[in-house]
Amino acid sequence: MLWFSLLVLIPLTAVIVTASGNGWVEFWRAVTNEQTAAAIQLTVGTAFLVTLVNIVMGTMIAWVLVRDERFFGKRALEVLIDIPFALPTIVAGLVLLSLYGPDSPLGVNIANTRVAVFLAFLFVTLPFVVRTVQPVLTELDREAEEAAASLGASRFTIFRRIILPSLTPAIAAGAALSFARGVSEYGSLVLLSGNLPMRTEVTSVRILSSIENDNLESAAAVAAVLLAISFVVIVAVDVIQRRVVRRG
Amino acid sequence: MAESTAPRVRTGRRPSTYLLRLIVTGYLVLLVAWPVFLVGRNAFADGTTDIQAILDDPDIVHALQLTVLVAIIAVVINTVFGVGISILLVRYTFPGRRLLNALLDVPLSVSPIVVGLALVLVYGGRTGWFGPTLQNAGIQIIFATPGIVLATVFVALPLVIREVVPVLEEVGDEQEQAARSLGANAIQTFRRITLPAIKWGVIYGVVLSLARSLGEFGAVKVVSGNVLGQTRTATLVVEEKYLNFDRGGAYATAFLLALVAVACIIVVSVIRPKDQR
Amino acid sequence: MSIEIKNVAKRFGGFVALDDVSVSIPSGQLTALLGPSGGGKSTLLRIIAGLERADSGRVEIEGLDATDLPPQKRNVGFVFQHYAAFKHLSVHRNVAFGLEIRKRPKAEIRSRVEELLALVHLEQFADRLPSQLSGGQRQRMALARALAVQPTVLLLDEPFGALDAKVRKELREWLRRLHDEVHVTTVFVTHDQEEALEVADEIVVINEGRVEQIGSPDDLYDQPANDFVMRFLGPVTQLGDRLVRPHDLQIHTGAPDPADVTGRITRITRIGFEIRAEITTSDQIVTVTLTRNEFLSLNVEAGSTVQVRVAPQIHAGSATGNRSEILRAT
Numbered sequence: 001m002l003w004f005s006l007l008v009l010i011p012l013t014a015v016i017v018t019a020s021g022n023g024w025v026e027f028w029r030a031v032t033n034e035q036t037a038a039a040i041q042l043t044v045g046t047a048f049l050v051t052l053v054n055i056v057m058g059t060m061i062a063w064v065l066v067r068d069e070r071f072f073g074k075r076a077l078e079v080l081i082d083i084p085f086a087l088p089t090i091v092a093g094l095v096l097l098s099l100y101g102p103d104s105p106l107g108v109n110i111a112n113t114r115v116a117v118f119l120a121f122l123f124v125t126l127p128f129v130v131r132t133v134q135p136v137l138t139e140l141d142r143e144a145e146e147a148a149a150s151l152g153a154s155r156f157t158i159f160r161r162i163i164l165p166s167l168t169p170a171i172a173a174g175a176a177l178s179f180a181r182g183v184s185e186y187g188s189l190v191l192l193s194g195n196l197p198m199r200t201e202v203t204s205v206r207i208l209s210s211i212e213n214d215n216l217e218s219a220a221a222v223a224a225v226l227l228a229i230s231f232v233v234i235v236a237v238d239v240i241q242r243r244v245v246r247r248g
Numbered sequence: 249m250a251e252s253t254a255p256r257v258r259t260g261r262r263p264s265t266y267l268l269r270l271i272v273t274g275y276l277v278l279l280v281a282w283p284v285f286l287v288g289r290n291a292f293a294d295g296t297t298d299i300q301a302i303l304d305d306p307d308i309v310h311a312l313q314l315t316v317l318v319a320i321i322a323v324v325i326n327t328v329f330g331v332g333i334s335i336l337l338v339r340y341t342f343p344g345r346r347l348l349n350a351l352l353d354v355p356l357s358v359s360p361i362v363v364g365l366a367l368v369l370v371y372g373g374r375t376g377w378f379g380p381t382l383q384n385a386g387i388q389i390i391f392a393t394p395g396i397v398l399a400t401v402f403v404a405l406p407l408v409i410r411e412v413v414p415v416l417e418e419v420g421d422e423q424e425q426a427a428r429s430l431g432a433n434a435i436q437t438f439r440r441i442t443l444p445a446i447k448w449g450v451i452y453g454v455v456l457s458l459a460r461s462l463g464e465f466g467a468v469k470v471v472s473g474n475v476l477g478q479t480r481t482a483t484l485v486v487e488e489k490y491l492n493f494d495r496g497g498a499y500a501t502a503f504l505l506a507l508v509a510v511a512c513i514i515v516v517s518v519i520r521p522k523d524q525r
Numbered sequence: 526m527s528i529e530i531k532n533v534a535k536r537f538g539g540f541v542a543l544d545d546v547s548v549s550i551p552s553g554q555l556t557a558l559l560g561p562s563g564g565g566k567s568t569l570l571r572i573i574a575g576l577e578r579a580d581s582g583r584v585e586i587e588g589l590d591a592t593d594l595p596p597q598k599r600n601v602g603f604v605f606q607h608y609a610a611f612k613h614l615s616v617h618r619n620v621a622f623g624l625e626i627r628k629r630p631k632a633e634i635r636s637r638v639e640e641l642l643a644l645v646h647l648e649q650f651a652d653r654l655p656s657q658l659s660g661g662q663r664q665r666m667a668l669a670r671a672l673a674v675q676p677t678v679l680l681l682d683e684p685f686g687a688l689d690a691k692v693r694k695e696l697r698e699w700l701r702r703l704h705d706e707v708h709v710t711t712v713f714v715t716h717d718q719e720e721a722l723e724v725a726d727e728i729v730v731i732n733e734g735r736v737e738q739i740g741s742p743d744d745l746y747d748q749p750a751n752d753f754v755m756r757f758l759g760p761v762t763q764l765g766d767r768l769v770r771p772h773d774l775q776i777h778t779g780a781p782d783p784a785d786v787t788g789r790i791t792r793i794t795r796i797g798f799e800i801r802a803e804i805t806t807s808d809q810i811v812t813v814t815l816t817r818n819e820f821l822s823l824n825v826e827a828g829s830t831v832q833v834r835v836a837p838q839i840h841a842g843s844a845t846g847n848r849s850e851i852l853r854a855t
Contacts, residue, residue, distance in 0.1 A: 003329055007402055008351065011366030014377060018369055057275055064272045068265060077273065079510075079517055080280045086456070086509040088463025089360075090483045091287070091502040094490065098286035098499075099278075105286070123279055143609035146576050147667070149596040150603040151623035151674055161622075165613040177357065184359030187465040187483070191490050204361040204466065211365055211470060220369065223362040230357040234350050 015227060018220035030221035038198045039206040040225065042117065046202075047182030050121040054178045055171055058129025065130070066137040084126045089187025092123055097192055112194030117202060120188040125181045129174035136170040169244045173237045180233040184226060284506060290495070291503035298496035299503075308485055308501065315482040318393070319461035322400040326457050330408030331450060335442070337409070338416040355405045363402050364470025367395060390471050396479060399467035404460040408453030415449035416442075452516055459512035463505060527552035527710040528573060528678060533582030535568055542568040544734035546582070550678075550712060550727075555704045557725035558714045561757070565734040566714045570680050573712065574603045587677050602671030602709075606683040608663040610655035616642070616666050617651040623674035641669040644703070661692040668700075672707065681713035685720070697724055718758045722746065730754050762812040769835055771814040776802070776831045778823060785832040786811075793827055804833055 019027055030036065065078065084092060096119055098104075101111045110116045140163065148158045186204035193200040203226060210219035291298060302308045336342075337349060355363065371389040372379045382389060389395045423445065427437045443450075465483040472479040480488070482505055490498035528550040535543040542565045550556050558566040571577040573584060575596035583592045591599050611619050620641055624634045642648045645665040647658075655663055664684060671679060684700070685693040701724050704711055715721050721728050722742045730737040730745065730753075738750040749755035752768055762771045764786060781787055788806035795801075800820040804811045811833055815823075825831060 004333070004348075007398065008354065008405070010377070011363075011370045011402075012354065014369035015362065015366045057272075060268060061272050061276070064268055068269060071269065073273065075517075076281075077276055079513060080276045082513040082517070083280050083284060083510060086459040086463070086513045087284075088465055088483050088486075088502075088505050088509065090465040090486045091463065091505050091509070094486060094498060094502045095283040095287050095506070098290055099283040126279065141607070141609060141612075143605040143607060144611055146574075146596070147603060147605060147609040147670070148611070148622065150574055150576070150599070150601055151670070152597050152600075152626045153622075154597060157626060162611060180357035184357060184362070186359055186361050190465075190487055204359045207359070207361045207365060208466075208470065211361075211368065216365070216369065216375065219365055223359075223365050226359050226362050227354075230354060230359075231350075233357055234353045237353075238346075238350055 012227065015220050015223050018217060019224035021220075022217055026217065027221045027224075030218035031225060033218070035197050035201070036203075036206055036218075036222055039201045039203045040222070042114065042201070043183055043203040044229075046114070046117050046121055047179050050118060050125055050182050051175050051179045053122060054125055054129045055175050058126075058174060058178075059133055059167065059171060061130045062133040062137055066134060081127050081130050084123050089124065089185070090190060093120060093188040093191040096120060096123055096188065101192070111192060112196060112200060114200055116193045117189060117200055120192050121182040121185055124185055124188055125178035128178035128181065129171060132170045132174035132177070133167055136167055140166055169240050173240050176233045176236050176240075180230045183229055284510075287499055287502055287506060290499040293499070294496060298500035302485075302497055302500050302504075307480070308497075311480045311482050311485045312504070314393070314396075314479070315462055318396050318400050318481065319458055321397050322404055322461045323454055323457045325397075325401050326404055326408050327450065327454055330405070330453060330457075331412060331446070334409050334412040334416055334446075338413055339421060352406050352409055355403050360399075360403055360464065360466030360468075361470060363467040364399055367398055367402070367467070367471050371395065371398070392479060395471035396468050396481065399471045400461045400464050403464050403467055404457040407456045407460060408450065411453035411456070412446050412449040415446045419445045448519065451519065455512050455516050459509050462508055527587055528712070529583075529585040530569070530573070531583045531585075533569070533572060533579045533584065535565075535572065535577065535580050541734050543572075543579070546731070546734070546736055548729055548736060548739065550710065550729075552587075552710050553708050554726040555701070555711045555713070555724060557721035557728045558712060558731055559718060559721040559725075559728050559757070560716065560731040560737075562716055564732045566716075566729075566731045567682055569731065570682050570712060570714050573678070574601050574680050575599045576603070600674065600677045602674065602676035602679040604664070604667050604671050604679070604681040604684050606686045608655070608660070608667045608687075610663055610667065612655055615652050615654060616647060616658070619655065619666055620670045620673050622670060627674065637673060638669075641673050644672075644706075645669045659692075660688050661696055664688065664696065668703075672709070676709065679709050679711045681711070683714055683716070686715075693720075700724060722758070730757065732757075760812075760814075763809060764811050764833060764835060767835065771801070771812045773836050774811070774813040774833055775836050776804070776813055776815070776823065776825075776833050778825060778829070778831055781832050782834065785834045788831060788833055790825060790827050790829050790831060804831060806833070 031040070061077075061081065065074070065081075068074070087095065096116075097111060099106065100108055100116070100119060102109050110119065145158050145162055148162045153161065184204065185202065186208070189195065189200075189202055189205065193202070195201050195205045203222060207219045207222050207226075210216070210222070333348075333352070337345065368390055369375075370377045370379070371382065379390065387394070389398065419442075423441050424437050427441045432440065463483060464481075465487075468481055469484060469487075472481065472484065482501060486498050486501045486505070489495075489501060528548075530546060530548045530550075533543055533546045534541075544565075546565070546569060548569075558569060560566045568577060572579050573586070575591065575594055575598075579592070583590060585591060586599060586601070596603075611622065614622070617638055620638045621634050624637060629637075638651075639648070642651055645668055647662060647665055647669065650658060650662065650666075655666065658666065664687075668681075668684075681700075685696050688696065697720055700713075713724075722745075725742060727739065728742055728745050729739050732753055738745060738754045740748075745754060746758050749758060755761055755768060760771055761768050762774070763769075764774065786806050788804040788811065790802055791805045791810070792803040793800065794803075795817075798817050800815045800817055802813045802815065802820070804813060813833060823831075
């Protein structure tokens with residue numbers, strides 16, 4: 001407990017305390033600074049878009065992994081899903097740069113644009129929805145689907161009215177995690193996005209430059225915003241999971 | 249009944265099945281497989297010279313050694329405390345348990361830069377809460393190896409716990425009670441009953457922590473000071489090399505890191521199915 | 526004939542689930558598919574419902590060739606062993622599901638659902654979620670859901686298999702009464718011979734992918750086609766080379782008749798009003814069951830020497846003729 005306090009609780013408290021140290025007005029000024037506000041807007045907006053993509057693609061990927069029969073390369077897909085989780089973020093940036101950067105074999109160069117931010121978020125958040133939906137889909141009662149079929153429901157109706165409602169909590173939890181991960185992303189953007197102020201600079205980069213300018217107060221203020229977002233997400237996931245347990 | 253476990257509704261080989269398969273595979277290839285492959289290829293663009301070059305550079309070798317050392321220390325700490333906290337969470341009820349449970353997820357969802365900042369605010373040599381005191385005692389944490397270890401432990405903290413808690417819950421405490429009733433003390437019960445039961449959970453947690461620890465970048469960047477030959481880790485080398493237009497060196501170092509990461513997840517995916525039986 | 530199954534075969538990999546099965550199931554009756562686990566009866570039921578596709582053979586429902594129809598188009602009601610409840614929908618919405626799919630007017634759906642919930646005695650649970658019901662209630666809900674669409678046939682796959690013994694018995698009687706009210710052609714799968722004998726109008730005994738016998742409960746019990754059916758439908762014992770039911774044996778202490786076998790009572794077990802006596806003859810152990818009064822009037826005890834014989838006019842299988850069956854069943 002003491003260890004946990006020293007490592008996690010006290011440092012996080014320090015962020016909050018420092019953020020509020022100069023009063024509410026200073027905090028507000030730090031957060032609404034033109035450049036900071038732009039960074040927060042970009043980060044949250046892109047994370048939101050990426051989460052939408054993940055909801056659709058993540059569910060589709062989980063579906064193929066669970067419901068499709070065995071096909072060549074299926075195991076490899078399983079491994080691919082986890083790569084973004086295990087790969088160092090700086091390497092992730094380099095990885096994306098090699099296909100979508102200046103030397104792209106595809107002939108596209110998205111380095112230093114907002115698309116790069118989007119792509120980097122997409123990469124690092126890939127596993128979340130897939131990995132939360134997959135076990136639920138595996139455990140799903142196939143007989144309920146058969147019952148619906150014998151009651152006359154088409155494949156599409158079965159998916160929409162029987163399968164999807166059962167997956168919704170898992171999708172929501174995965175989406176929340178993916179949003180939190182997107183908002184907090186840093187490493188993969190360093191090489192990829194160019195960190196252009198007002199254009200491709202995300203919140204984490206903004207905090208770092210405040211730290212490097214020895215402006216710890218404003219760094220802490222912005223950090224507090226990120227902390228708040230991640231805490232809201234954790235609570236949301238917790239609430240979702242409790243509701244599922246109750247439904248049984 | 250044997251019959252009801254028989255294969256379910258005919259899995260139709262409809263066009264939609266293939267379409268879905270194609271979309272999913274295409275997406276993953278474009279997003280993950282191809283880019284990762286290219287890093288490997290770029291690392292060997294000039295044969296093995298780039299790999300050779302980084303292995304000959306004493307500063308980079310030092311960075312790699314530091315990275316491995318930090319990762320091992322962090323994994324050991326996280327394993328010991330992770331198992332301890334898991335048992336605490338599952339086997340005991342106490343006020344604040346739910347809060348602790350929620351807080352444990354913070355490191356996974358908070359920005360590594362925020363982690364670094366938080367540690368600087370507390371342990372920073374000049375302005376931190378405890379920093380000056382520790383510095384007077386001759387202990388430097390920020391801009392030194394202990395800081396890197398702390399940052400790494402922080403970001404990888406939940407991984408062991410999140411693997412062990414479900415296993416502990418599933419195993420239940422009947423076996424432990426049986427062992428107690430047969431006269432085993434707490435340590436014997438843990439060593440002979442609990443630990444073997446959660447063994448696989450711990451192993452996954454360790455492998456995942458290792459991957460995460462080796463690859464931590466943001467938090468380490470803030471607390472390390474990035475001093476060449478002293479506190480520069482492998483991930484920082486990748487950044488520095490790339491920004492200094494040593495693409496070959498960057499790709500080669502990235503390749504080494506990616507190799508370890510991919511090896512870790514392959515290990516996990518190979519041992520995982522055995523446990524699910 | 527309501528359901529006509531012609532030469533249906535089905536394999537799962539190397540396992541033969543059904544081997545050239547032909548059965549006719551009459552309209553308006555309650556038919557049981559009875560047999561040991563893994564014998565193919567559930568597979569047959571799923572093929573009738575369209576949830577499984579036969580490798581060969583044909584299925585007709587009410588004169589219509591259903592072999593290639595998907596389950597959606599067969600208009601069958603299917604009840605699963607584990608209820609297959611739609612967990613996120615209330616009891617009312619579960620029952621209404623099939624009607625909503627068929628786009629019936631709201632008012633009609635409402636009144637039909639209420640009618641069905643009354644039929645299965647779940648009126649007061651309409652707004653609950655399935656997780657708030659007991660197993661027996663869930664299965665009644667599943668039954669109402671299947672009946673709501675007025676299916677041509679009602680199929681039940683081990684409907685009471687997941688319930689405890691007492692509820693199972695109650696629901697069994699209730700199903701029989703329900704069937705007498707609604708008269709829909711009903712087929713149910715069970716491995717419990719008592720359940721089949723008690724509820725069904727007709728029983729199809731299926732074992733190892735083949736039909737062993739089709740007949741009324743009385744036919745099957747009194748005139749089993751072979752030793753397998755005899756053994757599966759009730760207790761058996763062997764006297765000499767004849768397979769008989771223990772309650773079809775008589776014992777007496779009088780002078781031995783040429784057809785009698787002499788033995789000594791080696792064990793007496795009392796189960797309520799029933800007495801089970803184990804009699805050791807020169808070469809085998811025979812089990813005889815008697816009522817308590819019959820036993821008391823004999824005035825015997827363990828160690829007594831008695832004469833055993835088959836009661837007159839009782840069918841008994843030939844044990845020697847079918848040795849392999851016996852070895853497998855024991």
